[in-house]
Amino acid sequence: MSHSHATRERPLSPHLTIYRPPITMTTSIVHRITGGALYFGTLLVAWWLTAAAGPQDYFEFVNGIFGSWIGQLVLFGYTWALLHHLLGGIRHLIWDTGAGLEKHTASKIAWANVVGSVVLTILVWVVGYMVRGG
Structure with missing residues (x-):
């Protein structure tokens, strides 16, 4: 039994592609x-503060983890x-x-959020590096 008309595929819109x-x-x-993610990062900060209040060798251990390349990457991401x-x-x-709800303005504010977070993160780390005498 054949159909007289071609079978149409249903549209998948809106598709991610x-x-x-x-x-x-x-x-x-x-x-x-x-x-x-901030929940996890705040636990790390609490761990570091707890270690700072404890024995010197334990603090040096925890501080060494945060000072490693992976620790620095995690801290950069947390920042x-x-x-x-x-x-x-x-x-x-x-x-x-009630301000900034127009589509064009809302998009500009969202882009400012993205750009601002990247710029401020880099600024925080550069200033921190300079303060530590890097």
Whole structure:
């Protein structure tokens, strides 16, 4: 039994290969992810502070972990997550006042969130390096 008309495939729209998520949606998702990551990072900060209050050799052990390349990478990521989440919170605070909700303005604020978090993270690390005498 043959059909007299060709079978049409159903459209898969919006498909990830053709749909570009708006920057506001992307930063909203990243804001949630960084919020979760901050829980883990804050545990690391608490570990370091607890070690600082304990025996010298234990502090040196923990400090050595944070001073390793992987420790520095984790701390760099924690710094970025903290600053990105902070700026995202400010972005939402602005929106809560009713300002910046127009699509064009909201996109600009979202991009400022992304660029600002990267620039501030680099600035924090450069200043920290300079203060330590690097």
